[in-house]
Amino acid sequence: MKRIAFLLALIAPAAEAAPTLSLPPSAMRTAEDRTELGSHALPVGPWKDGRMETIRTEGEVTQTAWRIRDGNLTTMALLATLRDQLGREGFEILFECDADDCGGFDFRFAMSCLPEPEMHVDLGDFRFLSARRGTAGAPDYVSLLVSRSSDSGYVQMTRIGAALVEPLPIAAAEFSPRESAPAPDSLGDQLVARGKVVLDDLRFASGAAELGADDFPSLAALAEFLKANPDKSIALVGHTDAEGTLPANVAVSRKRAQSVMARLVESYGVNPAQLSADGVGFLSPLASNLTPEGRTQNRRVEAMITSTR
Template sequence: MTRYLYLCVLGVLLATPAAAELTLSFPGPATETFSQTEEFESYKLPVGPYADGFVQTLVAEGRQITRAWRVDVGVGTSLLVMDSLRQQLEASGFELLYECTTDICGGFDFRFTTEVLPEPLMHVDLGDFRFLSAQRLGGAVPEYVSLFVSRGADSAFVQMVLMGSPDATSLTAKSGGKVAQIAPSVPSVKFGSVVEVLLRDGHAVLDDLEFNTGSSALGEGKFLSLVDLAGYLKENPTIRVALVGHTDAEGSLDGNVSLSRKRAQSVAARLRSEFDIPSRQIEAEGVGYLSPRASNLTEEGRTLNRRVEVIITSTQQ
């Protein structure tokens, strides 16, 4: 009997694959913007929201596959894409560990405490993103996956990190159209009012701002972007926005984060003092050089990276 049971167990183990390939399909044409596989890596998988200064994580080790895509599925797509991918993960045997939307995740703090690829490889709208983490047990090595989904003007952006066995873990993504590698490019300057861009994309760069040289103090000019933004906030008193400062990559991270935050705070102070915008409608943060929109290897790129953006953080009417 003992030998019989041993042979049965051995047969089951030999018949059970260490891990199955994960195959996902997007609900529209997808363009891959990043792909990297590391044979053995350690990854802090978020399994809870940002709270008390940190995000609760689970440390996963093994083969790490990091991929990112831009998915063409129209306006307002983050929910559509996340629902589709979640259902496919569950059908593949993954069980959810944690799932959240912008405010529940922790908003700004969750995004910048979590490992996310930089622009333009991965775009995260701080007013509209979704995240989930999941696990698949039963193989020789547990598998873990994280999904970050956000939106752009007419696209969704997806980042996936898959952790598992160095011998068997693999990922295949199918597009609704031809998938092609693209090289990051410097975005073109968007014309039109700040509010038009803000309502269309969920975020907008205040391109006409000028700061005193080597200072966080906002110049004394009559900046049309602030006039436009202030008018919109006055007409919509329930809308809240975040001003986010950015720098180029010269200097230390701590110094750049501090400078970028002070510049965003300077813009917020101008909106309050000159346009009487209530403090409850504005928050100001800085991320230093962590979210570039162009290469820091050229002067043109560094100039584009030094900016203050406005982001809608509440859409309640």
């Protein structure tokens, strides 16, 4: 059945029709920034040895972000579908990476990105590609940054080329993700399918790092997973809301992760060699920090698989 989707219009050379990329029907454009004539450092390599490899591109620079309300669509599935569409429209992939291969935190903050919450980037779960079409005259360049939160996917498209004649259209198209799977049920299933999970029954007061004396089903499930998979290792990553300075919040978030690690070892018998703990402060929010509910969501600890086998 045909599904209505938002189309991302990319400019084409004069001799070609303008290509389009389709997004799922739940996609909503959240932000756009356009410079009529500018330059853009397009990433074409990972962050390595203190720098990111880029090429200088010039023309109209447009950055657009979309939010896709779909809790089951993975970043891998979303980018794979968009990559295939770019290929059919004649684009050559220059560079592609996932969070770790890109260079993680350093890559994300070295590249140009629209602000939160319009474009959410999870530092442990994002994917990037850059592409080019045409080599003579004025080629078109495109980059895609894909990430997700607990209930939504996010796409940022950066396009550099000749000026667009018309605004981005909305039209009928069909979106068929290459990777499709039912929503995982258990915490272990979610870890395997998505690489990380929010321990969402843990609650922290603003600025506090202590974990209460309650029993937490998420910790029991995580302990069960680790005991059943002694070859797997987990990083516990603490997060905060945006109240206070970044250094103070990084310290608090690290203490939250360490508090969870200590509870897993002392109360649930997890092998400490399978665990590590760190924090990123308010740099990776799940929700807006402008509301009390959003700030509560952002004060959290996530478990992320760090083993590669």
